[in-house]
Amino acid sequence: MAPNGMLQLWTGLLLRMENEAQLAAILGHEIGHYVGRHSLEQLRDAKSRTALGQFLGMALGAAGVGAAGSLAQLALLAGMFAYSREHEREADRIGQELIATAGYPPIEAAKVWQQLVAELKAEAEWSGDAGSRSIFFASHPDPEERSQAMTNRAATMNGDRGDPASAAYAGQIRGHRRQWLDDELRRRKAGETIALLERLLRQADDGETRFFLGEAFRLRAADGDAGRALNEYAAAETRSDCPPEMYRSRGMLQRQAGDTAAASASFRRYLSLSPCAEDAEMIRSYLQEGI
Structure with missing residues (x-):
């Protein structure tokens, strides 16, 4: 949240919200920063840090310290635009109070954080980099503490009473979901993406989500992922909303495995469903060359 109240909301976040209540919790949190004048305090602190950094740079430079002066300035400026933990709390x-007043279940605010933490843990387990989000956590309260605090606070409010508006939210984002899922794959954060898609499947087991989970496994390409991807494609095929691209992706895996007959059948099915696809000519060339 900028000092003037400007707020940016990324589509990756919209994809991760399960209902209106969770989106309201995010907006309420950011409004809380504005109401608490956190951005103004942050801006004043940034100006002070900049002035001190310039002074240190000149003083250390005059003393012949050189590179150490630059490092000192970087250390001062590193936290310039991070809200303090007290600001976050x-x-x-404030955000939880706002959504409770609006009639949403305040427990949904805690669920947002639980979902985020689950994704970050999945990414850390996959990548082996437990500190990949250390900058994020440095300026935020401990994730377990934060989730528990919001859960406890919700119990003193409306708890889980109220309408989270899940169906209404799903209807509003339906037309954008496919593009957002494409964008999610391009992030190349396999652990986070797979955790997200598995959670989305627990909400609604549809062909589109099954396909994208298969794509996440195919692109990750770890041991056993080809089989996992094929299993997800097979499940997607049984759903009425299975994307045509499933047949192309399945054909690619079958082609890599040397199963030319199966790959040919998958590619032909893809072309019958999407004859004018951007990659249609490439797929036709595979068929003409005998896969």
């Missing part, structure tokens, strides 16, 4: 409280 206050914004959590």
Whole structure:
């Protein structure tokens, strides 16, 4: 949240929300920063840090310290645009109060954080880099503490009472979901993406989500992922909303495995469903060359 109240909301976040209540919790949190004047405090602090950094740079430079002076300035400026942990706690409280007042279940605010933490843990397990989000956590309260605090606070409010508006939210994002899922794959954060898609499947087991989970496995390409991808494609095929691209992706895996007959059948099915696809000529060339 900028000092003037400007707010940016990324589509990756919209994809991760399960209902209106969770989106309201995010907006309420950011409004909490604005109401608490956190951005103004942050801006004043940034100006002070900049002035001190310039002074240190000149003083250390005059003393012949050189590179150490630059490092000192970087250390001062590193936290310039990070809200403090107390600011985050206050914004959590204000946001939860706002959604409870609006009639949403305040417990949904805690669920947002639980979902995020689950994705980050999945990514850390996959990548082996437990500190990949250390900058994020450095300026935020401990994730377990934060989730528990919001859960406890919700119990003193409306708890889980209220309409989270899940169906209404799903209807609003339906026309954008496919593009957002494509964008999610391009992030190349396999652990986070797979955790997200598995959670989405627990909400609604549809062909589109099954296909994208298969794509996540195919692109990750770890041991056993080809089989996992094929299993997801097979499940997607049984759903009425299975994307035509499933047949192309399945054909690619079958082609890589040397199963030319199966690959040919998959590619032909893809072309019958999407004859004018951007990659149609490439797929036709595979068929003409005998796969």
